[in-house]
Amino acid sequence: MRHRIAVVGCGPAGLTFARVLHRHGYPVTVLERDPAPDARPPGGTLDLHEGLGQRALDKAGLLTDFQAVSRPEGQAMRILDTDGTVLRDWRPAPEDRSNPEIDRGQLRDLLLGPLAVQWGRGVTQVVPGSGEGVRVEGADGRQETFDLVVGADGAWSRVRPAVSSVAPHYTGVTSIETSIDDVDTRHPDLARLIGDGSVAVYGVNRSLVAQRNSGGHVKVYTKFRAPLDWHAHLDLADAEAVRASLLTLFDGWAAPVLDLFRHGTAFVHRPFFVLPVSHTWTHVVGVTLLGDAAHLMPPLGAGANLAMLEGAELAEAIATGPGDLDATVRAFEERMWERAGRWAQITTAGLERLVSPDPAEALALFDHVQPA
Structure with a gap:
């Protein structure tokens, strides 16, 4: 049956x-x-x-x-210091699956x-x-x-x-995601920064990862520690306001890294919840x-x-x-x-x-x- x-x-x-x-x-x-x-x-x-x-x-x-x-x-991965110094740079072997x-x-x-x-x-x-x-x-x-x-x-x-x-329940870590389209043509410097896979930067209680998708599309993810209501005085639907907030939060990081925010389009708020x-x-x-x-x-x-x-x-x-x-x-x-x-x-x-x-x-x- x-x-x-x-x-x-x-x-x-x-x-x-x-x-x-x-x-x-x-x-x-x-x-x-x-x-x-x-x-x-x-x-x-x-x-x-x-x-x-x-x-x-x-x-x-x-x-x-x-x-x-x-x-x-x-699978390629590059890790930068907040000042832009390359700390790790790994590329997979041709047969690596x-x-x-x-x-x-x-x-x-x-x-x-x-x-x-x-x-x-x-x-x-x-x-x-x-x-x-x-x-x-x-x-x-x-x-x-x-x-x-x-x-x-x-x-x-x-x-x-x-x-x-x-x-x-909320972990105490939240994320904001943005995207960049046609990165190889419109932003070749960022394309080189990201490489074939991803680039990551880790700072004090915050991090950033930019990851290549197919078709020249890039996803950019921030993670930072904040109360769940950290955005109470910020309109998350206002892309320019969110961009300005992120540039302030990551102030002092290398200019090419901050360009990932500057050229991002819509911003999506994703607080991390877990069981x-x-x-x-x-x-x-x-x-x-x-x-x-x-x-x-x-x-x-x-x-x-x-x-x-x-x-x-x-x-x-x-x-x-x-x-x-x-x-x-x-x-x-x-x-x-x-x-x-x-x-x-x-x-x-x-x-x-x-x-x-x-x-x-x-x-x-x-x-x-x-x-x-």
């Missing part, structure tokens, strides 16, 4: 879960609140690790397709493939133990019942309350979570990789297992909690060091990178 399964959320976790089930000929309902794939910007680039995200794509039969569009050269980059939009399209996503299907509540299974209530008033509902709907998951009352490092829950029949919905952690490169592997592993276990759906989900949760807990500890400690009163703490994390 094929179980009725739904996944809520069309990010890397939900799509990988659905794609692996699809590969095994297993039906799955994919619910996504966005009205279309391109309803909002997909975000920046991701580095997919050999043992995590790439392993998940292999389970989905998509590893060769990924290798065709990913950017191994994007350990952590190649791919734009989120490209990854989304790769995973979507033949999947029949139900766009514009926001979920308001998931109610387990409702007689015929788990009831999913939609923002459009529709209700459906499933044997398993998988919450892959991110930090502010609407599925999570069905298994856990824990909510994300407790050891977040687990008492198992609930018919409901489970993946990715940020299950273990929201600092965005230091592990989250999407873990989420994709979790989605692939759960789907594979369901499609190829003995048929006891609840036992399969229970066993998956135990494995997920153990692995995610280790990564949550690593990324939490990493954030403390990357946004530290002592910039040497951040630089020490890159001792494996060749000095300039």
Whole structure:
């Protein structure tokens, strides 16, 4: 008997879960609140690790397709002092495929493939133990019942309350993101500064990373320690006001670094929220979570990789297992909690060091990178 399964959320976790089930000929309902794939910007680039995200794509039969569009050269990394001195400068070997980059939009399209996503299907509540299974209530008033509902709907998951009352909490670190288009033509000096991959600068309780995406697009991310309401007297919709605030916050840094702010377009505020490092829950029949919905952690490169592997592993276990759906989900949760807990500890400690009163703490994390 094929179980009725739904996944809520069309990010890397939900799509990988659905794609692996699809590969095994297993039906799955994919619910996504966005009205279309391109309803909002997909975000920046991701580095997919050999043992995590790439392993998940292999389970989905998509590893060769990924290798065709990913950017191994994007692994390059340069670290500067705040005065512009180059401290580290690393370029991958031609055959290095350990952590190649791919734009989120490209990854989304790769995973979507033949999947029949139900766009514009926001979920308001998931109610387990409702007689015929788990009831999913939609923002459009529709209700459906499933044997398993998988919450892959991110930090502010609407599925999570069905298994856990824990909510994300603010880390004390916030970020502002901006973008630069056509950098090679319009800003060749910045293009050279960034190189093929990324450039990072670490100061006292603040940092900046500029990362190349495909097509000459660059994402610029700042991180700094501040109260959650630090912007109370700043209009975040006023790009010039935000630019001026950042230039003041990073005053004294090298002019080429500050040019990354000066030439940025829109600015997006992203405070960092996390779930407790050891977040687990008492198992609930018919409901489970993946990715940020299950273990929201600092965005230091592990989250999407873990989420994709979790989605692939759960789907594979369901499609190829003995048929006891609840036992399969229970066993998956135990494995997920153990692995995610280790990564949550690593990324939490990493954030403390990357946004530290002592910039040497951040630089020490890159001792494996060749000095300039």
